[in-house]
Amino acid sequence: MNKVVGWESSVFHKDKLDGNILGRGYDRIMNELAYRVKEASIKLAGAGTEQKNKALAQIAQSLKNSKEEIIKANREDLLRSEKENLPLPLLKRLKFDESKIEDVVDGIFSLINLEDPVGKTLLSTELDDGLELYKVTCPIGVIGVIFESRPDALVQISTLCLKSGNGVLLKGGSEARETNRVLAGVIVRATEEAGIPPNWAALLETRSDVSAMLKMDKYIDLIIPRGSNDFVRYIMDNSRIPVMGHADGICHCYVDEDADIDMAVKIVVDSKTQYVAVCNAAETLLVHEKTAPDFLPELKKALESKRVELIGCPKTCAVIPATPASEEDWKTEYLDYKLSVKMVSGLDEAIDHINTYGSGHTDIILTGDKKKAAQFMDYVDSGNVFWNCSTRFSDGFRYGFGAEVGISTGKIHSRGPVGLEGLVIYKYKLIGNGHIVGDYSNRSRNFSHKKINRDFSL
Numbered sequence: 001m002n003k004v005v006g007w008e009s010s011v012f013h014k015d016k017l018d019g020n021i022l023g024r025g026y027d028r029i030m031n032e033l034a035y036r037v038k039e040a041s042i043k044l045a046g047a048g049t050e051q052k053n054k055a056l057a058q059i060a061q062s063l064k065n066s067k068e069e070i071i072k073a074n075r076e077d078l079l080r081s082e083k084e085n086l087p088l089p090l091l092k093r094l095k096f097d098e099s100k101i102e103d104v105v106d107g108i109f110s111l112i113n114l115e116d117p118v119g120k121t122l123l124s125t126e127l128d129d130g131l132e133l134y135k136v137t138c139p140i141g142v143i144g145v146i147f148e149s150r151p152d153a154l155v156q157i158s159t160l161c162l163k164s165g166n167g168v169l170l171k172g173g174s175e176a177r178e179t180n181r182v183l184a185g186v187i188v189r190a191t192e193e194a195g196i197p198p199n200w201a202a203l204l205e206t207r208s209d210v211s212a213m214l215k216m217d218k219y220i221d222l223i224i225p226r227g228s229n230d231f232v233r234y235i236m237d238n239s240r241i242p243v244m245g246h247a248d249g250i251c252h253c254y255v256d257e258d259a260d261i262d263m264a265v266k267i268v269v270d271s272k273t274q275y276v277a278v279c280n281a282a283e284t285l286l287v288h289e290k291t292a293p294d295f296l297p298e299l300k301k302a303l304e305s306k307r308v309e310l311i312g313c314p315k316t317c318a319v320i321p322a323t324p325a326s327e328e329d330w331k332t333e334y335l336d337y338k339l340s341v342k343m344v345s346g347l348d349e350a351i352d353h354i355n356t357y358g359s360g361h362t363d364i365i366l367t368g369d370k371k372k373a374a375q376f377m378d379y380v381d382s383g384n385v386f387w388n389c390s391t392r393f394s395d396g397f398r399y400g401f402g403a404e405v406g407i408s409t410g411k412i413h414s415r416g417p418v419g420l421e422g423l424v425i426y427k428y429k430l431i432g433n434g435h436i437v438g439d440y441s442n443r444s445r446n447f448s449h450k451k452i453n454r455d456f457s458l
Helices: 026-044 049-065 067-083 088-094 098-113 151-163 174-193 207-213 229-237 261-273 292-304 314-319 327-331 347-357 370-379
Strands: 003-005 011-013 121-128 131-139 142-146 167-171 201-204 222-225 251-255 282-288 309-312 338-344 362-366 384-387 406-408 416-418 424-431
Touching: 026 142, 026 167, 026 201, 026 207, 049 067, 049 098, 049 151, 049 174, 067 088, 067 098, 067 174, 088 174, 098 151, 142 151, 142 207, 151 167, 151 174, 151 201, 167 207, 174 201, 201 207, 222 229, 251 261, 251 347, 261 282, 261 292, 261 362, 282 292, 282 347, 292 314, 292 338, 309 314, 314 338, 327 338, 327 347, 338 347, 347 362, 347 370, 362 370, 370 384
Parallel strands: 142 167, 142 222, 167 201, 251 282, 251 362, 282 338, 309 338, 362 384
Antiparallel strands: 003 011, 003 201, 121 131, 131 424, 406 416
């Protein structure tokens, strides 16, 4: 039987929901769950900054207090996943030890120090004397997040949603189910102790739960999926709910003829191997044909110690030993110690290759030529474009967002690492004093549309 974290500060079976829900069928039970989260999200939207920060601090302390319980649950997940032959990159993502707990706690305190994204005035206009229009940020509502095997993602996502005033339905990977149950229970209890409306967060656990979530456009305002290209496409094709996120993380490094070779080797090695099982790790290296004879042998030596397999185009294979590349390699997110390498004639070919095969995630240029860097950053169609630094900087925490709920490669609402600012929308608030449209239709009054420098307040 599935378990759900939501109300009553605990993890419990779905068949222990209120008696009037029993017997209605699975979909109705799931709808009741989503309804309760929706109700709580409306109350949470009005929570003040002080209350939300108090709840975040309570979560951080509760995570530290529950350290042994969390690590024990994670060991169970790791042992089971090893027996089930979970790939090594996913096992690395799954591990949630004392160091990871310290990291997420640090992230929570960074989040506390960030400005509240709710209630910010984006625009203020005097339409007429005594008639003032304000554009003010507000929470999106209820967000459904489907994420991979990383338990730290559960903490990051839930705390970001809390700070931005959103309710959240969380669906983690089944390989992390024991860890997720403990983490979700800790978070829900901590927030209720801090006075946050109950039921603002719920943990789902099965594929059936995901299918049910996709039908809940009455209660869920946004879905953020984190997974494979096929999975994200499935979500988009099977729901009327808006979807924000990315599929593959096919990130590129382009080493130009003007690049400093030592710097380029260091950055490419970091981009590929600092942590291979993440979406902002480099998967394809493009090298200018003039610098390839000097650069590629140096890179190969550096990568051999990391046991990285190089997969190269014919020109690359003529310079260094490499596995011959196929067309499919340029489209592949390895998430492993593999790097595809292609020699190009120059900047234009590099940009064309990236815009053809890339996923719009993160792409970098390594060059000493500022003009080429500017051209690369203008014409590469990705959410994150860098000059002379690692792809691994593409991250909400490293950007100073506190954390991220995911990466968006779309072009509406939010793009790149999605932190607090990506989890709010806005509403227009109009303050009048007996104003009616009829007076403007008959020309007895006229609009002034004067910009005013004033934050919304009543």
